[in-house]
Amino acid sequence: MIKLLAFVPSLLVLGAAMFLQEAGNTPETQPFKVPPELVGKTNPVKPTPEGMAHAAKMWTYDCAICHGATGDGNGELAHDMKPAPKDYRDPASLKGLSDGELFYIIQKGKDQMPAEGDRAKPDDIWNMVSLVRSFAKK
Numbered sequence: 001m002i003k004l005l006a007f008v009p010s011l012l013v014l015g016a017a018m019f020l021q022e023a024g025n026t027p028e029t030q031p032f033k034v035p036p037e038l039v040g041k042t043n044p045v046k047p048t049p050e051g052m053a054h055a056a057k058m059w060t061y062d063c064a065i066c067h068g069a070t071g072d073g074n075g076e077l078a079h080d081m082k083p084a085p086k087d088y089r090d091p092a093s094l095k096g097l098s099d100g101e102l103f104y105i106i107q108k109g110k111d112q113m114p115a116e117g118d119r120a121k122p123d124d125i126w127n128m129v130s131l132v133r134s135f136a137k138k
Ligand code: HEC
Pocket: 058, 059, 062, 063, 064, 065, 066, 067, 077, 081, 082, 083, 084, 085, 086, 097, 102, 103, 105, 106, 110, 111, 112, 113, 114, 116, 128, 132
């Protein structure tokens, strides 16, 4: 029994090592690269009132915790982040990023931003791109 107990810590170490190796293989740690077909792409989904309402709801659930309810980049989790979320109310904040690049970042995540992944359909993500852009217009 004593021998068996002595064995437990080494199993834990092994488990942790395997976990870390797994984590190292996740796409998040690969160099960030937007696929060429999205790089200069313009948003193909026309914002409708329904689409924007849905995007706003998802923003509240999934995004505001970091990006802030108004897109000001002041969400509760934002403070320790590097790079910190930008203030989207400033039109300069998203200059140089195409709709396709924003789409890709929302879908796949980037650095400390988690991926929306399968939680949102592509059309929903395009609507979120419109929403993110709209913060600067208010
Ligand atoms: C855990 C915090 C966190 C959450 C949740 C989060 N983001 Fe982000 N987001 C970030 C950070 C940090 C960046 C900057 C990443 C970088 O450039 O390295 C970012 C970047 C972005 C960008 C790219 C433009 C830019 O700022 O450079 C968009 C667009 C975006 N987020 C939208 C969203 C949307 C939409 C959601 C919800 C579906 C969301 N984010 C959820 C933290 C978050």
